[in-house]
Amino acid sequence: MKQKPAKQRKQQPAPKPKKERPQIALGKKNYIIMGAGLAVIIAGFITLANGSMTIAPLLLVLGYCVMIPVSLLVR
Numbered sequence: 001m002k003q004k005p006a007k008q009r010k011q012q013p014a015p016k017p018k019k020e021r022p023q024i025a026l027g028k029k030n031y032i033i034m035g036a037g038l039a040v041i042i043a044g045f046i047t048l049a050n051g052s053m054t055i056a057p058l059l060l061v062l063g064y065c066v067m068i069p070v071s072l073l074v075r
Helices: 028-049 056-071
Strands: none
Touching: 028 056
């Protein structure tokens, strides 16, 4: 005697999880450091406009390469 194949249920696709965007959690401390970095950058451009060729690049490097990345990395 042949057995009938069992009825297979159609499986409904699992509901897709909502895609969550990765969020950067920036706190008050981060914004303070970022503001200080922007202030240093502005001071660097002002000193550059006044003709300083020693302090201006130091301020710009400090702002762009140190303070802004630090403000994003500090938790």
